Amino acid sequence: MFSRRMVLVVAVLVLLLLNIAALTVSSSRPDSAGGAAKIALHMTAPFQKGISVSLGWVRSLWNGYFKLVSTAEENGHLRLEVSRLREQLNGYHELKRLNGRMRSLLTFKEAKALNMVAAEVTGTDASPWYRTLIIDKGTDHGVAKGQPVVVPDGIVGQVIEASSRYAKVLLITDRNSAVDVLVQDTRARGVLQGGGAGECQFAYANRNDTIVVGQRIVSSGLDGVFPKGFLIGTVSDVNKGVSGIFQKVGVTPSVTFEKLEEVLVVMTPKAGS
Amino acid sequence: MAVVGYTLISILLILVQTAFLPQIPMRPLFDLLVVQVVFTALSLPGVKGGVVILMTGVLADGLSGSPFGLYITSYFWLFFSIQIAIQILHVYSRSLIYLAILAGIFIENFVALLTLSVSGANTDTLLWAVERGGVQLLWGGILGPCVYTILVEGIRCARVGLQGTVRHLKGGEGV
Known part of the structure; x- marks a missing residue:
């Protein structure tokens, strides 16, 4: 009665309508990903953390070692020695900065007298239309959906999804916030x-x-x-x-x-x- | 095996967009996964390619703060359109790749606009989203083919390396 092409066209149209309907429903909820978000976090967040840690290391190496090598015109032995010391110093500087940031977070935490957990940012939202962050603390550390996320400068956002070791944070600049x-x-x-x-x-x-x-x-x-x-x-x-x-x-x-x-x-x- | 390999490429591109580029710091100029979808549609058609696209969409949607389905929808319809285009036009050329990348960015932005308007975004936000779409199309037009070439060459090198390793191991077995 109906040609194969006709059936195919109708099937595509039905699929398109169903797709639009599903998208319309999920558009009203910023946390609509549900289980898929947990799977995605499990599969990619550890690698995101690996990349951010590795890049931090590369950056410190770049700042400390390579800049030194390009500028120093000393003999090989001294250059090596200075390079080693500079690299070490750079490591100390990084630690000092980290210490400063951590101290500021701690002072802030104590001043606010709230139970808080520090987390590291491992990834950001790739889409230009929405604003989220991935952090390296999840339900294993007591992080749960709905908890606010802050820094001494102010409010960052709130947790919208949490897997066992990672969580997704909706920023206050996101239009769903x-x-x-x-x-x-x-x-x-x-x-x-x-x-x-x-x-x-x-x-x-x-x-x-x-x-x-x-x-x-x-x-x-x-x-x-x-x-x-x-x-x-x-x-x-x-x-x-x-x-x-x-x-x-x-x-x-x-x-x-x-x-x-x-x-x-x-x-x-x-x-x- | 191919499905796993292509999905790994998607994960790699997701990591580049969500962890590597923000460290530089830089936001992705356009969605690199669109190029991966085009590449998958042209080199892994049918159900296998569909599975890769689904996995890619789920991962992208799961990591993003966007409504669930935005990326799956965009990638699926791009994949589907390319399959149809190949069957009807019987063309496999550089211009098709170029057009497919631009079409992919267009579809993604169109779906994003749809979700934004459905969720009650105001005119300013919609105009901003349209502007963002234009910028993405521009960057996609300039860099898209380069990313595609890097992807193709990277996979070719990986395949050659893998075959060499397998041959070496098989040779070792005989000794």
Whole structure:
């Protein structure tokens, strides 16, 4: 009755429609990957960690050894000796910097009196439209879905997926992210939404609230996810417009996401405290 | 064996995009996996190629913060389109590879725009996504064929090396 080609065309159309429907459903949930995310994390995150560790080693070698060799015009013995010492020194410098970062994280952790776990960033999202990170701590270390991730500079995001040893973190700059926030000076309340391109929007800011460029934005703790009083960013742009009950407020995050190496996962968020 | 080999290439490219490039630091200029999909579609057609594409899509979707299915959808339809194009046009040329890479980047951006609009993205975000798509197409047009050549040559070298090792081992058995 129907030709083979006709059946094929109909099958392709049905498949296309089903595909669009499935994609529409999963678009409404940022954590829609489920088990697939765990498989992907298991299969790739250890290698990601290996690459980041190896590249760190190569970088330190490059900075310490090769630069030295190219600049020194001394005899072979001294050059070798200096090179060895410089390499060693570079290692100490790296350790010193790491120590500094860790000390800053520790001071921050103690100051906040929250139960936190330090984690290393091993990978980032390859897609330009979404913003996530992979960290090297998972359910084995007590990391669970929904836990906030912070650094001394401010809030990074929250865990959306966790395998036994790795976890995926949704950054506050992702457009699926929303944080209940306050303007620190005026206590004007709103919701910080990610814009996707690296910036954030202070949504639902009442037109009557006085918000000016440079004001600090902190978490309110009312969303039950992020602890109260954590810095998020500063107001970068205010546009009251001519109508409407809300004003448009742009926020520049205080965290430089591209340079994140270590983060803290808050194990027991004390929302509102 | 071929499925495992091609999937390993996908994992390697995923690692380059998610761990290597951010360390430089640099964001991928376009999705390198599109080139891998084109390569798989042309050199491993049929069910085997389909399995590789599915695995690649699942891994990419699992690691990304995008809605699950964005990459599977993009890679599957690109793979399917190339298979159809080969069957209908009976062409296997450099221009087909070039067009396929551009088509792949276009499909991926189109699917991303679809998911963004479905999830209620505002006009600014959609415009930004379109702009990103244009930039990706540009970079894909410039670098895509180079990445494809590197992929082909890399695999050819690996195959030669592997065959040499197997021959050497077989020779050793006889002694």
